[in-house]
Amino acid sequence: MFQASIKKSLTDDFVHSSHYIQNAQELKESGSITIVGSGQSAAEIFYDLLADQDRFGYELSLFTRSAGFFQMEEGKLGLEMFSPEYVEYFHELEYSKRKEALPLLGSIRNGIQVKTLKNIYDLLYHRSIGNKHSPAHIQAMSELDQVKQIDAKTYELNFNQWQDESNFSHKSEKIILATGYQPKLPNWFEQFKDEIVWESEKEFGVELDGRLQFKQPRDAQIFALSDVVHAHGTGATNLALAVQRNQRIINYVTGKETYPISRGNTFQHFK
Structure with a gap:
């Protein structure tokens, strides 16, 4: 997540990836656009801008602090980590084991789809034929450290190339931040803070069906659909499993298996 000093420098010329579509026309009418990020959203936005360049x-650049622009695991056996069986297996692990497992699942949870990377490379290749310069500047291992507005239209972005420990600056009129999301508990949640089971200072206990774990039994429940990666692993942020998460909630509320959870569709076993 961005440092506090950088957040204070942000203006309307900085657009989060979640607001790209509604700001795309204005962005494309500028003289230069820079994207910061390395995931699927950053790649899709970069490809759209590259196609219209x-x-x-406009000048187009893409920077990320990640070690590279890597593909997401899309093998069929790998994708079985998004099955109900794996979510149930992961949830049953002790908290420490779950935390140890999450980094090992990085290629499943993070990265860019193979077809998106191929489309970007093919477009870059065809656009570069006969040209002396690349149509875009792409650079990894570069962490954004500071932002300065140098005139009415232009910003100077200061980066640190963390591998060779060098610093460099880059100028741009518009900046797109494809830097992800940070969970934030609503203010009303504070009243339950002492009643909830916490697995860490910031991570609350969550049942398989999404119910927050309370220290004492209660009739009224609170269900969490986000900020539960520590409890549900790979399935917590996968949109394809949104239906499954809702099924579990409805089944709890109705007190019966109103919507059966589909199982038995994986070829591998997890225990």
């Missing part, structure tokens, strides 16, 4: 004529 000839028509609008």
Whole structure:
């Protein structure tokens, strides 16, 4: 997540990836656009801007602090980690084991789809034929350290290339932050803070069906659909499993298996 000093420097010229579509036209009418990020959202936005670059004529750059622009695991056996069986297996592990497992699942949870990377490379290749310069600047291992506005239209972005420990600056009129999301508990949640089971200072206990774990039994429940990676692993942020998460909630509320959870579709076993 961005440092506090950088957040204070952000203006309307900085657009989060979640607001890209509604700001795309204005962004494309600028002289230069820089994307910061390395995931699927950053890649899709970069590809869209690359495709329209000839028509609008802006300079285009992509930076990430990650070690590279890597593909997401899309093998069929790998994707079985998103099955109900794996979510149930992961949830049964002790908290310490779950935390140890999450980094090992990085290629499943993070990265860019193979087809998106291929489309970007093919477009870069065809656009570079006969040209002396690449149509875009792409650079990994570069962490954004500071932002300065140098005139009415332009910003100077200061980066640290963390591997060779060098610093460099980059100028841009518009900046797109594809830097992900940070969970934030609503203010009303504070009243339950002492009643909830906490697995760490910031991570609350969660049942398999999404119910927050309370220290004492209660009739009224609170269900969490986000900020539960520590409890549900790979399935916590996977949109394809949104239906499954809702099924579990409805089944609890109705007190019966109103919507059966589909199982037996994996070829591997997890225990």
